[in-house]
Amino acid sequence: KNQVEQSPQSLIILEGKNCTLQCNYTVSPFSNLRWYKQDTGRGPVSLTIMTFSENTKSNGRYTATLDADTKQSSLHITASQLSDSASYICVVTAGNTGKLIFGQGTTLQVKP
């Protein structure tokens, strides 16, 4: 069964610290993996999109990595800011159907 599991479910860190969010998937065949940031009361915003051949992609202080062999991805946030407080959603696209499989998200809270 195609699934996307994210961990941790929630995370609290202090401003200025780094953190890493995990995404494990069982989707096969694989097309691409996306990370979204969703602020409270807003729609998701795309952070990164990676295909099978890409293993790292950055967007400012956000760096996503992909290991297609182990079917794992991580999102690393450097020097966190209060505005990073949000839900982060990992989405994997199935290669044969184009179907999107969503993770449940990780809720990050950055405290001053």
Next chain:
Amino acid sequence: KAGVTQTPRYLIKTRGQQVTLSCSPISGHRSVSWYQQTPGQGLQFLFEYFSETQRNKGNFPGRFSGRQFSNSRSEMNVSTLELGDSALYLCASSLDSGTGAKNIQYFGAGTRLSVL
């Protein structure tokens, strides 16, 4: 350039009623996708419209329907509302159809539907 606009932002209905939600995509975008987001199920894909044709459909009952107009604006309709339909309904627009890596979706702020 204006983003994706969803109206209304909030809606309260009672069981058995029907509701229509509206989505105006980014200018030039021809694809509109709809999603349901709930705390328990997370984000779930409803359907995608491209050039006024439904291209993909998720696993939702026939009470959920949609359409797209020639100007790419889209509407989603839910008939015979149930309590479980309470959710945030998100619309996303993109230039092209499908979920390829180069086709970035831009989301609206959503319509929060509460069914009493």
